[in-house]
Amino acid sequence: MGSGRAFVRRVAHPVVRNQARLASTAQGQAIKKFINHGDDTPGLSCKDYSKTLHLPRPPIPPYAKVTEIAEAYSERTTAALYRQQWEERKDKEFFILHDGPPYANGHLHIGHAVNKILKDIINRFQLLQGKRVHYSAGWDCHGLPIENKALVGLDPSASPTKIRQVSRHYASVSVNIQRREFEQMKILADFSDPWTYRTYDKEYEIRQLRVFQQMVKKGLIVRRYRPIWWSPASGTALAEGELVYDDSHKSKSVYVKFPIKREDMSPELRKGFDSTLLEDLNFLVWTTTPWTLPSNMAVAINEEIDYVIARGEHNIIIAADAVEPLPDKMGTSLGSDILGTKYHHYYQKPDAPPNPVFSARWVKADSGTGVVHCAPGHGADDYFTMTSAGLLEDHPLVSPVDGKGEYTEDILGHVPHSRLGGSLIGRSVQDKGNEEVLRQLREAGRSIHVKQIKHKYPYDWKTKTPVITRATSQWFASIADVKEKALKVLENVKFHPEAGRARLESFIRERSEWCISRQRNWGVPIPALHDIATDEAYLSAESLDHIIPVLEKHGIDYWWEGPVEDFIPPHLQGKNLRKGTDTMDVWFDSGSSWSLLGNLHGEKQEGGPRISDVCLEGSDQHRGWFQSLLLTRIIAAAEGEETAPYKTVITHGFVLDEHGRKMSKSDGNVISPLAVINGTEQKSKLPVYGADVLRLWTASADYTDDMAIGQNILKQSAESYRKLRNSARFMLGVLAIPNKGPVDQLQSTKPGMGLIERWIMDRLYQTERTCREAYERYQFHRVVHALTDFSTISLSAQYFSFRKDAIYCDAQDQTRAAIVTVMKNLLHVYKGLLAPILPLVAEEIHEAEQKIIRASQVSRAEELTLEKRLNKESVFMQPWPVVDSAWEDTEARETMEILLAIRSSVLGLLEKARAGKGLGSSDEAVVYLADASSGAAPHHVFQLLQTHEPLLSTVFGTSYAWTTSQIPNNTDQNAWEFTDNIEISQCPLTITVRGSPKTKCPRCWKWTKPSKDALCERCTKALM
Incomplete structure (x- = not known):
């Protein structure tokens, strides 16, 4: 027979004979008609026969009343369940899923739902594995968006204390809104305050300051005046992780001449070119930020690139392979020959010394001119390169731009003419100031060509506005020395999908410093003291030893409210100091959350904070929370004790509409998670789907990529939900049928079961194993696929169809009891497989199952066993x-594959009979299977069919099915007949379907009753 699937090949067209209509209906309709209208069969009336059938009694309605189900089972499967398992499983293995806190700003969107539901599926699966699950939901509560909301309506002169008070209130309101909305998604968690965390909690903030203190103690927190990303819209510094890049940003680019005096040329440059070319010689630079030109301090070239002088109205030096070369290139010189040359630019004072030229490997000939304008006050690359070259040791940075992104009066200290600098003061460098620089250069004849270009540019991730780079005094966490440690510990971390590893590693490699200070009021303070006269900052582990206990006693707001004297440690007494006004980056806030795992719901953990088994967030968090969580833990750890804060990192994509477009209110394609759960009366009306449909949609998608949602997709999820639930409903209905036979002798072992029961138990084994492996690998769409396939095909279309007749009509003997026992096993496993994804349905099934077991007439021994298994309140x-x-039963699986393959051909012939109006119900038909092979002995496949001949009519859904060496002639010339020839596993078969020669039994509606008898033989025995 082999181990592969049965192979079917059709070898001839079906033969069609005379067709005559035989009136009937499907079995379900027949039973209804049978019960309601009676029958002409002598003896008992149809109503009397109906009372003898063992019809299912489903304890749950056919259509889920999702609102009522949610009300009935929510507490049982969410907060109460979380507290119960936490208290009852103190001796069990921990499973910790550490929650990356969502931002406490308004209502939840569909991405929040995806994130929380994926986490919840993991937690629920681990709970079913017997683990003690720790999941403390959190909220990120500081930062600019909340502060901006607080500032609306406040007086511009409002004190920091007032701003913080209103910000805290707004964050608290948002937390409560999101708390209630998360609860509607049926998350396994207690969302009340004692079981959750907020980054504005006093205990959290003090814990964060302790982490900060460890970094200060190691000398990794430094204050520097250097260029950083700055958001004029937000009025604060930004870290790299707070930037998003717009590929369609438009800027005005300009080519500008920097004149070179003969005495400032290097000897090599003078020797390399004709003296006439050195007259009126200029560097030609190209820039997309003209507003930085007044702050120019150097130009960079590449000493390994060839440069030329291009003759024109002015002679200019550019790279030989520049993207936009000018005509009349004269002579060639290596970049190294130009080093030592100096130049002036338009915005220098006449008596200012010329600016230097230096070499940088990042200068390329295929971008711009190969000569790069450097303003280290407005560019990190310029700053670091010039610092490494020693060019900034005696030269302060030039950065005459304020926090609003406008030129300041400081520009007058660098620009030669007051009319030039004066016309720039107060103008935005991103707008009018930029235009004014272009005008001045054009009128002075210093610019050659201005062109608007579209290119990639950084934006503030919160305000979605362009940022600038400006030099300010900021606090930095130095991570240059810990990067390798961070990368090393990541080797022991699993990533799903695996591509996340390279993404996180690349972000870590690119960082050398982390700007952790922000110029806002709503946040955790950087508790530094500053000399009032010099602005020198004092921040040390010793000073924090004094300051943190003060804040722990009075609260974080005391930093703004209390007198500075309360914060001055003994070793700084006598100095005239002020409190610093900077607050910490919100990524430092949430990144410190690993420290929570040192105290799990009041249980202090020996050895310090535990490592989270799983952290799951959106793919954008590789540059955000995953990175800050890792870096803060590595930096704060004792030497030699560095570990990653997580064992597994999982990322999911973003949610798009069903056409693959980004969701936008202006496009009207936004679907909120609460609208899916509770329905909406808006234009795009949604029915009340309930939480389980939302959860099923989430689990169905391959979340490692972007996901799609829309009305059509939700309808499909709702239909899948209905089918999954109805399979359980049917099994419950079967179990609810009162048992009157020898149920104390139920056979539930393989030797006591027939082929069909062995096969469905093998399918159950395969499905449970597939689902378990998929849950363990976080591949929930595979779980949904396996469950849907098992429910709609293996159960509904096959096993239930095969066994309905026996359940309804057979005597309550051991054979039927074995079927019921299998149904019990199926249901018990099925609800468990569903549970992590559909907790409400699983609880509904579980409660109904409990009630059936308690009410059933089973032996006392079995009742005690089952109640012991099911007496827990929650599934x-x-x-x-x-x-x-x-x-696992390979023999049953392969045998049923053959029978199911033949069944497909039989069903095709029956459908043709219906189309020809010769057949109503399949029960009216009989099937003949003939061995069409030419061998002397029957083919081994045919021998298999002969062995299982008693089951063939059950599998085909007909009244009879026979195997035969030759199909008998049809003696009734007016009867219909359909024949087909197929080949299955190299066995040629002839299949013929005809009308049954017998009559319809008024009890079971099978066409197996001899005309003179009241009932068929099977029903007669059942009623004895």
């Missing part, structure tokens, strides 16, 4: 329903 306090490998 999640049961163990995971592992199906023993003893149920």
Whole structure:
């Protein structure tokens, strides 16, 4: 037979004979008609026969009343369940999923729902594995967006204390809104304050300051005046992780001449070119930020690139392979020959010394002119390169731009004419100031060509506005010395998807410093003291030893409210000091959250904070929370004790509409998670789907990529939900049928079961194993696919169809009891497989199952066993329903593959009979299977069919099915007949379907009753 699937090949067209209509209906309709209208069969009336059938009694309605289900089971499967497992499993293995806190700003969007539901599926699966699950939901509560909301309506002169008070209130309101909305998604968590965290909690802030103190103690926190990303819209410094890049940003680029005097040329440059070319010689630079030209301090070239002098109205030096070369290139010189040359530019004072030229490897000939304008006060690359070259040791940075992005009066200290500098003061460098620089250069004849270009440019991630680079005094965490340690510990971390590893590693490699200071009021203060006269900052582990206890006693707001004297440590007494006004980067806030795991719901952990088993966030958090969480833990750890804060990192994509477009209110394609759960009366009306449909949609998508949602997609999820629930409903209905037979002798082991039961138990084994492996690998879409396939095909379309007749009509003997026992096993495992994704449905099934078991007439021994298994209030306090490998049955699987393949051909012939109006119900038909092989002995496949001949009519859904060496002639010339020839696993078969020669039994509606009898033989025995 082999181990592969049965192979079917059709070898001839079906033969069609005379067709005559035989009136009937499908089995379900027949039973209804049978019960309601009676029958002509002598003896008992149809109503009397109906009372003898064992019809299912489903304890749950056919259509889920999602609102009522949520009300009935929410507490049982969410907060109460979380507290119960936490208290009852103190001796069990921990599973910790550390929550990356969402920002406490308004209502939740669909991305929040995806994130929380994915986490919840993981936690619920681990709970079913017997673990003690720790999940403390959190909120990120500081930062600019909340402060901006607080400032609306406040007096511009409002004190920091007032701003913080209003900000805290707004964040608190948002937390409560999101708390209630998360609860509607049926998350396994207690969202009340004692079980959750907020970054504005006093205990959290003090813990964060302790982490900060460890970094200060190691000398990794420094204050520097250097260029940083700055958001004029937000009025604060930004870290790299707070930037987003717009590929369609438009800037005005300009080519500008920097004149070179003969006495400032290097000897090599003078020797390399004709003296006439050295007259009126200029460097030609190209820049997309003309506003930085007044702050120019050097030009960079590449000493390994060839440069030329291009003759024109002015002679200019550019790279030989420049992207936009000018005509009349005269002579060539290596970049190294130009080093030592100096130049002047338009915005220098006449008596100012010329500016230097230096070499940088990042200068390329295929971008611009190969000569790069450097303003280290407005560019990090310029700053670091010039610092390394020693060019800034005796020269302060030039950065005459304020926090609003406007030129300041400081420009007058560098620009030669007051009319030039004066016309720039107060103008925005991103707008009018930039235009004024271009005008001045054009009128002075210093610019050659201005062109608007579209290019990639950084934006503030919160305000979605362009940023600038300006030099300010900021606090930095130095990570240059810890990067390798961070990369080393990542080797022991698993990533799903694996591509996340390279992404996180690349962001870490690119960083050398982390700007952690922000110029805002709503945040955790950087508790530094400053000399009032010199602005010298004092921040040390010793000073923090004094300051942190003060804040721990009075609260963080005391930094703004209390007198400076309370914060001055003994070793600084006598100095005239003020408190610093900078607050910490919000990424430092949330990045310190690993320290929470040292105290799990009041249980202090020996050895310090535990490592989270899983951290799961959006893919954008590689540059955000995943990175800050890792870096703060590595920096704060004792030498030699560095570990990653997580064992597994999981990332998900973003949610798009069903056409693949980004969701936007202006496009009207936004779908809120609460609208899916509770429905909406808006233009794009959604029905009340409930939390389980939202969860099923989430689990169905491959979250490692972007996901799509829309009305059509949600309809598909709702239909899948209905089918999954209805399979359980049918099994519950079967179990609810009162048992009157010898149920104390139920056979639930493989030797006592027939082929069909062995096959469905093998399918259950395969499905449970597939689902378990997929849950363990966080591949929830595979779980949904396996469950849907098992429910709609293996159960509904096959097993239930095969066994309905026996359940309804057979005597309550051991054979039927074995079927019921299998149904019990199926249901018990099925609800467990569903539970992590559909907790409400699982609880509904579980409660109904409990009630059936308690009400059933089973032996006392079995009742005690079952109640012991099911007496827990929630389905999640049961163990995971592992199906023993003893149920794996290759023989049953391969045999049923052959029977199911033949069944497909039989169903095709029956459908043709219906189309020809010769057949109503499949019960009216009989099937003949003939061995069409030419061998002397029957083919081994045909021998298999002969062995299982009693089951063939059950599998085909007909009244009879026979195997035969030759199909008998049809003696009724008016009867219909359909024939087909197929080849299955190299066995040629002839299949013929005809009308049954017998009549319809008024009890079971099978066409198996001899005309003179009241009932068929099977029903007669059932009623004895």
